[in-house]
Amino acid sequence: MGSLYDVVIIGGGSMGIATAYYLAKAEQKVLVVDQFTVPNIYGSHHGETRILRLGYGNGGTYVPLVKESLALWKELEEETGRTLYNQTGAISVGYPGSDFVKETIDSSIKYNLEYEKLDAKSLMERWPGITVPDDYVACYDPNSGFLYSEECILAYKEECEKLGVTILENQPVLDLQITDKEVTVLTADTTFVARKAVVTAGAWMPKLLPDLELEIKPLRKTFGWFETSEENLYGSQFPCYVFDTHDVGHYYGFPDFNGKGLKIGRMDLGEVVDPDELNRDFDSTPKEEADLRSFLSRYMPQANGHLNAGKVCLFSMTPDEDFIIDFHPQHENVLIAGGFSGHGFKFASAIGKTLCELAVQGVSNQDISFLSLNRFNKAMK
Numbered sequence: 130m131g132s133l134y135d136v137v138i139i140g141g142g143s144m145g146i147a148t149a150y151y152l153a154k155a156e157q158k159v160l161v162v163d164q165f166t167v168p169n170i171y172g173s174h175h176g177e178t179r180i181l182r183l184g185y186g187n188g189g190t191y192v193p194l195v196k197e198s199l200a201l202w203k204e205l206e207e208e209t210g211r212t213l214y215n216q217t218g219a220i221s222v223g224y225p226g227s228d229f230v231k232e233t234i235d236s237s238i239k240y241n242l243e244y245e246k247l248d249a250k251s252l253m254e255r256w257p258g259i260t261v262p263d264d265y266v267a268c269y270d271p272n273s274g275f276l277y278s279e280e281c282i283l284a285y286k287e288e289c290e291k292l293g294v295t296i297l298e299n300q301p302v303l304d305l306q307i308t309d310k311e312v313t314v315l316t317a318d319t320t321f322v323a324r325k326a327v328v329t330a331g332a333w334m335p336k337l338l339p340d341l342e343l344e345i346k347p348l349r350k351t352f353g354w355f356e357t358s359e360e361n362l363y364g365s366q367f368p369c370y371v372f373d374t375h376d377v378g379h380y381y382g383f384p385d386f387n388g389k390g391l392k393i394g395r396m397d398l399g400e401v402v403d404p405d406e407l408n409r410d411f412d413s414t415p416k417e418e419a420d421l422r423s424f425l426s427r428y429m430p431q432a433n434g435h436l437n438a439g440k441v442c443l444f445s446m447t448p449d450e451d452f453i454i455d456f457h458p459q460h461e462n463v464l465i466a467g468g469f470s471g472h473g474f475k476f477a478s479a480i481g482k483t484l485c486e487l488a489v490q491g492v493s494n495q496d497i498s499f500l501s502l503n504r505f506n507k508a509m510k
């Protein structure tokens with residue numbers, strides 16, 4: 130049996146490695162265990178980039194968290210000298226009456242964010258790579274952009290190592306034995322003991338904590354990089370984008386900032402899968418490429434070129450698409466953070482800090498009551 134840790138983190142992905150960093154800064158003795166490497170290409174954080182939008186739905190409840198997150202990402206950039214954030218701006222586009230665009234604008238007003246409302250004509254004039262029906266509406270936010278997701282995880286990992294965190298890679302956690310005093314973590318090779326645990330296992334949360342019957346469904350999602358036919362239409366001057374269309378669905382993507390092509394993925398739909406058994410080949414069905422092209426051909430026709438690369442990734446969906454961050458209902462020494470529902474990465478910095486505060490002090494300054502586990506029990510009663 131190994132030495133006693135203050136906190137063990139199960140899953141060193143987006144949320145886990147950020148939590149480890151803040152715990153180490155708070156002088157905790159920390160162990161991170163991941164079944165793969167940190168970062169890796171099997172969970173929810175690979176594929177180079179993740180959008181950070183400041184204006185947000187759900188009555189704007191996430192805006193304080195995203196503001197704090199952005200400030201913390203910038204701090205991490207300064208501390209490490211790495212480039213983690215690219216402030217390209219972001220456009221939210223939709224059909225007339227789209228709740229998605231309306232909520233983005235409403236939250237921008239409520240939280241005094243900088244934004245610009247655009248009609249279809251001015252949208253297409255500003256970015257000629259975009260084609261939309263005449264009645265479409267858009268909101269542009271110049272302060273949003275994207276994070277280099279794997280770079281962010283590497284930055285935290287490097288800082289964790291400097292601060293003395295033990296990071297154990299390629300060690301699947303098979304079981305947790307929890308008492309009020311300690312948590313015993315069992316891997317195939319060995320056993321670890323810590324006073325507290327933070328479980329940040331992404332798409333594997335329901336498998337690791339079966340007794341909790343967590344309402345988290347892993348979804349198989351695909352995205353690709355497409356060659357553009359005209360230079361400068363979708364390059365560095367092009368913003369991150371999210372489109373709520375009336376005909377083909379909800380899509381998001383990134384400018385071609387490095388010559389790999391315009392990146393695009395689909396936000397809605399997706400197949401419920403077992404994260405240990407899914408097909409990880411992008412081209413396992415030709416429908417996947419065709420689906421992305423159905424958006425490009427209508428809305429960004431000059432980006433509907435050769436498919437340079439395609440990847441498969443996992444969302445962890447909750448029924449209301451809000452995260453689950455809470456103490457284990459039976460054990461105050463265990464925190465659970467999962468169900469990031471395809472929009473969690475941007476928050477990893479603030480969530481890592483919040484989980485650290487909860488683990489060390491039992492409370493956090495950040496209001497995350499809307500992310501509690503018992504909201505589902507309430508809904509059922």
Ligand SMILES: Cc1cc2nc3c(=O)[nH]c(=O)nc-3n(C[C@H](O)[C@H](O)[C@H](O)COP(=O)(O)OP(=O)(O)OC[C@H]3O[C@@H](n4cnc5c(N)ncnc54)[C@H](O)[C@@H]3O)c2cc1C
Nearest residue numbers: 140142143144164172173180302331333442469473474475
């Ligand atoms: C295609 C795609 C696009 C996305 N776009 C955006 C976006 O634009 N903006 C945004 O904010 N968010 C986006 N997201 C969502 C965001 O990436 C996720 O919400 C976030 O990465 C989830 O973090 P996590 O820590 O829960 O999971 P992960 O980062 O996957 O980490 C979980 C870790 O737990 C480990 N683990 C699991 N089980 C075990 C075990 N038994 N033992 C040991 N280790 C274990 C895994 O190996 C993994 O490393 C996107 C996600 C995908 C898939």
